[in-house]
Amino acid sequence: MRDEIVLSQEQIQSIVRRVGRQITARLKDEDKIPVIVGVMKGAMFFFADVLRQIKCPVYMDYIKVSSYSGTESTGKIRLDHDLHMDIKDRTVVIVEDVVDTGLTMHYLKEYLYKKHKPKQVLIAALFNKKPFRKLEVDVDFVGKEINDSLFLMGYGLDYNELDRNIPYVYCAQEEDIERMDVDRKR
Numbered sequence: 759m760r761d762e763i764v765l766s767q768e769q770i771q772s773i774v775r776r777v778g779r780q781i782t783a784r785l786k787d788e789d790k791i792p793v794i795v796g797v798m799k800g801a802m803f804f805f806a807d808v809l810r811q812i813k814c815p816v817y818m819d820y821i822k823v824s825s826y827s828g829t830e831s832t833g834k835i836r837l838d839h840d841l842h843m844d845i846k847d848r849t850v851v852i853v854e855d856v857v858d859t860g861l862t863m864h865y866l867k868e869y870l871y872k873k874h875k876p877k878q879v880l881i882a883a884l885f886n887k888k889p890f891r892k893l894e895v896d897v898d899f900v901g902k903e904i905n906d907s908l909f910l911m912g913y914g915l916d917y918n919e920l921d922r923n924i925p926y927v928y929c930a931q932e933e934d935i936e937r938m939d940v941d942r943k944r
Contacts (some may be wrong), residue, residue, distance in 0.1 A: 762929040765902065770884075770913060770926065773901040774804070777882055778811020780899050781851055784880070786814040792849040793876075795841065797866070798822040799922065800855035803914040804884045804901070808853055819843045821852075825862055835865040841874065850876045851899075855915055858887035860895035867895070884927075885910065909935075918942060 765773070785792045794816050796805030809818055822839035850870060857863050867879050882899035889905050904910075911917060911934070912924030920938045921930075 762931070763926055764904075764908065764910060764929055765884075765913070765927040767925050770804075771807070773884065774807040775811055777899045777901055778808050778813070781808065781882060782811075782813045784898070785812070785816065785849060785851070788849050790848045790877070791815045791817055792851065793817045793819055793843055793845050794851050794853060795845075796820040797852060797854045797862075798839065800914050800916065801853050801884070802922075804855060805853040808882065817843055817848075819845075821866065823862055823866065835862055837869065841870075844874075845870070846875045847877050849878050849880065851880045851882055854881060854883045856885040856887060856904075856910065857881065857883040857895060857897050858885075858890040860891045860893040863895040863897075864893040884913075 794809055794812065796802060796818070798820050799822070805820070809816070819841045820839070821841055823835055823837055825835050852863070852866060854863065863881055870876055870879055880898040881895065883897045884901040885904050886897045886900045887904045890907070908929045910927050911921045911930045912927045914922050915927060916922045917930060917935060917938050920941060
């Protein structure tokens with residue numbers, strides 16, 4: 759139970775600083791102010807922390823999509839909340855928690871290009887699970903590569919909305935899921 763820590767608070771902050779520096783270096787010479795877009799709800803902490811590490815002018819917005827039910831991806835992407843900003847001809851960095859199958863990022867990139875017409879769309883992810891891709895998607899700024907089939911929780915990552923508030927990332931075990939199923943009935 760929560761004993762298999764994948765990223766400690768200190769490791770997360772080190773990743774956040776590194777990714778913030780990388781994004782700054784990539785965006786600092788843009789003609790138009792870039793837009794950093796957080797994918798809610800899972801990326802909310804990573805999004806906020808990385809945003810504070812970017813040392814050049816940026817706008818921020820968020821988008822909400824869903825594709826998970828419990829511990830499994832449904833494979834169907836649903837847009838729950840669209841952007842409020844005009845991103846036409848601007849560089850956009852999508853900040854995501856986990857890129858695994860690539861379905862959500864593929865959907866988001868196509869959707870943004872088709873509807874909002876940005877200059878370019880880059881992706882930053884706390885976790886990149888490349889071996890699990892169903893659609894190829896490049897992650898431009900990677901926090902940590904994961905090659906195992908782990909169900910990650912904490913630091914925004916959840917199981918049916920629980921454990922997002924844990925300040926580190928752990929690999930959920932069967933007993934964690936069972937405990938949360940019991941907790942959800944309260």
